[in-house]
Amino acid sequence: xxxxxxxxxxxxxxxxxxxxxxxxxxxxxxxxxxxxxxxxxxxxxxxxxxxxxxxxxxxxxxxxxxxxxxxxxxxxxxxxxxxxxxxxxxxxxxxxxxxxxxxxxxxxxxxxxxxxxxxxxxxxxxxxxxxxxxxxxxxxxxxxxxxxxxxxxxxxxxxxxxxxxxxxxxxxxxxxxxxxxxxxxxxxxxxxxxxxxxxxxxxxxxxxxxxxxxxxxxxxxxxxxxxxxxxxxxxxxxxxxxxxxxxxxxxxxxxxxxxxxxxxxxxxxxxxxxxxxxxxxxxxxxxxxxxxxxxxxxxxxxxxxxxxxxxxxxxxxxxxxxxxxxxxxxxxxxxxxxxxxxxxxxxxxxxxxxxxxxxxxxxxxxxxxxxxxxxxxxxxxxxxxxxxxxxxxxxxxxxxxxxxxxxxxxxxxxxxxxxxxxxxxxxxxxxxxxxxxxxxxxxxxxxxxxxxxxxxxxxxxxxxxxxxxxxxxxxxxxxxxxxxxxxx
Numbered sequence: 001x002x003x004x005x006x007x008x009x010x011x012x013x014x015x016x017x018x019x020x021x022x023x024x025x026x027x028x029x030x031x032x033x034x035x036x037x038x039x040x041x042x043x044x045x046x047x048x049x050x051x052x053x054x055x056x057x058x059x060x061x062x063x064x065x066x067x068x069x070x071x072x073x074x075x076x077x078x079x080x081x082x083x084x085x086x087x088x089x090x091x092x093x094x095x096x097x098x099x100x101x102x103x104x105x106x107x108x109x110x111x112x113x114x115x116x117x118x119x120x121x122x123x124x125x126x127x128x129x130x131x132x133x134x135x136x137x138x139x140x141x142x143x144x145x146x147x148x149x150x151x152x153x154x155x156x157x158x159x160x161x162x163x164x165x166x167x168x169x170x171x172x173x174x175x176x177x178x179x180x181x182x183x184x185x186x187x188x189x190x191x192x193x194x195x196x197x198x199x200x201x202x203x204x205x206x207x208x209x210x211x212x213x214x215x216x217x218x219x220x221x222x223x224x225x226x227x228x229x230x231x232x233x234x235x236x237x238x239x240x241x242x243x244x245x246x247x248x249x250x251x252x253x254x255x256x257x258x259x260x261x262x263x264x265x266x267x268x269x270x271x272x273x274x275x276x277x278x279x280x281x282x283x284x285x286x287x288x289x290x291x292x293x294x295x296x297x298x299x300x301x302x303x304x305x306x307x308x309x310x311x312x313x314x315x316x317x318x319x320x321x322x323x324x325x326x327x328x329x330x331x332x333x334x335x336x337x338x339x340x341x342x343x344x345x346x347x348x349x350x351x352x353x354x355x356x357x358x359x360x361x362x363x364x365x366x367x368x369x370x371x372x373x374x375x376x377x378x379x380x381x382x383x384x385x386x387x388x389x390x391x392x393x394x395x396x397x398x399x400x401x402x403x404x405x406x407x408x409x410x411x412x413x414x415x416x417x418x419x420x421x422x423x424x425x426x427x428x429x430x431x432x433x434x435x436x437x438x439x440x441x442x443x444x445x446x447x448x449x450x451x452x453x454x455x456x457x458x459x460x461x462x463x464x465x466x467x468x469x470x471x472x473x474x475x476x477x478x479x480x481x482x483x484x485x486x487x488x
Contacts, residue, residue: 003088009037009105016101019092031058033066035105036073044098045115053078053115054100070104074111077102081114096171118142123149126228128395131267138228143173143247149230150177154237158182164195166209170202173247174209177233182240184472187256187437191242206249213244213255215435220403222262222396223436225254231266240473256436258443258470260456263287265393268459276459284457286391289384291401294331295408295420297381302327303416320375328413330374334382335406337364342386443470 006012013028016039020026025043029050030036038054057076065072074082081099085091086109091101098116119141126138139146147161160180165171176191194213203209210224211217227233228251233243236254244253254261263283268276305313323330365383368374385405392398404427411423434441444452452470454460467473 005086005088005091005103005108005110007106007108009034009103012037012103012110013039015088016092016095019088020095029055031055031062033062037103037105038100039095039103040100040115041095041098044117045100046117049115049117050100053113054102070107070111073102073104078113078115081112083112085110085112093171120145129227129229129232129265129393131265131270133267133270135229135231137230139230139233139245139250139252141248141250143175143245146230146245146252147175147177150234150237150243153230153234154179159237162192166195166198167200167202170204172203174203175245177237177243177245179237179240179475182238182467182473182475183242184240184474186472187242187439190437191244191255195244203246204248206244206246206251206253209244209246210253213253215437219430219434220400221259221431221434221441222394222400223257223434223441225257225261225394226251226396227254228252229266235266235269238478240467240471240475256439256471257441258436258439259397259431259441260444262394262397263392269462273459273461280459281457283391283393286388287401290388290391290398291405291408293381293385293388294335294405295412295423296417297378298328298331298409299412299416299420301377302413307417316375316377319377322372323375324372325374327378328409330378331381332406332409334368334374334378335385335409338382338386339402439470439472 003015006015009030017026023041025041027040027042027047029038029040036058038050040050054077058073061068061072061076083094083099085094085101091110091112094112095101098114098118099112100115101110101112103110121140123137123140125136137149139149151159156179158179158181160176160178162176164174164176166174174195176188176195178188191213195209198209198212200208200212206226210222210226214223216223225236230252233252233254237243242255244255246253264280265283268280270276271279300308301313301316305317320327325333365374365379369376369379389398389402408420408423411419415422432440432442432446440446443449444456449470452468454464455468465477467476467478469476
């Protein structure tokens with residue numbers, strides 16, 4: 001559909017209707033003499049705004065002049081997002097994006113105006129990535145508002161915002177944001193290539209983009225970082241990483257990513273140095289407990305009991321007298337119940353889920369012990385594991401470890417500590433061969449980068465000027481040298 005704009009008003013209307021299959025929300029308006037045709041979709045545009053910004057001014061113009069041209073029309077109507085279009089294809093695409101078309105009989109071109117009345121909501125506190133210290137804002141579903149949140153914090157001429165439309169039918173707006181004088185050109189090029197290769201009919205959420213641009217979409221580990229926090233996106237841009245925003249999604253994507261980034265919370269850097277170190281260390285310890293405690297429990301008490309102190313082994317074994325199932329079965333049963341609680345609580349209203357989750361967990365746990373389905377020790381292990389699993393700030397890496405935890409429990413039940421060691425090495429080997437846009441997922445641990453290890457388990461002091469070299473930044477320094485000044 002590359003035909004030109006017809007000069008006749010009736011033909012213009014017919015072609016627009018045919019191009020859109022005569023939709024219910026397509027409307028045409030025209031002042032008294034019928035020479036001007038105004039086309040818009042009522043699902044995008046407000047009819048009161050059309051009346052105030054187009055029909056009323058044109059009505060006054062026609063009352064004063066019988067012969068008029070575009071020079072007379074343009075000064076009296078809205079100027080918002082004005083574009084000139086000479087092909088029907090461009091006109092229809094603009095119409096589908098919320099523009100209003102204005103056609104003048106005798107012209108082989110039209111003007112389009114942005115009259116998209118967007119559904120807006122006020123910024124709210126993050127639902128998943130909550131923090132005690134720091135901004136209480138989350139991203140919105142409007143890409144323009146999300147870009148504004150970043151621009152307000154990074155007022156620099158080197159901030160590059162590149163737009164692309166993805167989806168043959170949805171034509172979803174996608175933006176790549178980075179600092180031109182900091183981000184690695186190789187990473188930027190890979191982002192351009194992967195976004196450009198996406199071939200799909202429609203994009204509903206940023207999760208679609210993540211799966212298309214990931215180095216290995218089948219990996220259990222997330223090779224892109226998703227976040228709902230604007231401050232995390234801003235920090236990533238300043239580090240030399242690239243942020244990808246998708247219209248209609250309240251989550252942004254950060255690339256490249258390493259495993260360390262997935263355990264870092266924004267507030268690590270908002271608290272004083274030692275507070276941040278303390279919080280991050282406990283977070284990592286919590287993750288280790290959540291992943292290994294159930295499988296180590298099974299390996300030691302079901303397979304390698306001879307390694308335990310006699311008193312401990314007798315105490316735990318005595319507590320299992322009367323339990324109907326083997327240790328691995330009761331542990332898998334409790335883990336399965338916890339996962340059911342976790343998923344069920346996500347679908348309930350917040351106040352109900354909190355009350356129901358705690359009450360049901362306590363009652364069900366006591367009932368299971370009294371019924372002889374599980375032992376007290378297994379119940380304690382399950383509760384500690386469930387609490388520890390919430391210590392990580394990234395939902396996706398937590399989900400990865402939840403899946404792997406079941407695998408490790410089964411391996412430990414079959415082969416004990418030996419099997420658990422082999423299973424851990426297999427997982428480590430899988431993680432070691434993963435890349436995120438040319439950056440090793442396990443960097444700076446593999447390959448080892450001694451200077452970068454300071455910002456892994458421990459938090460890097462803010463006064464350290466040198467940027468992390470993991471992401472290969474063009475500008476290595478975060479702040480100007482004494483007496484100097486960064487380019488604004």
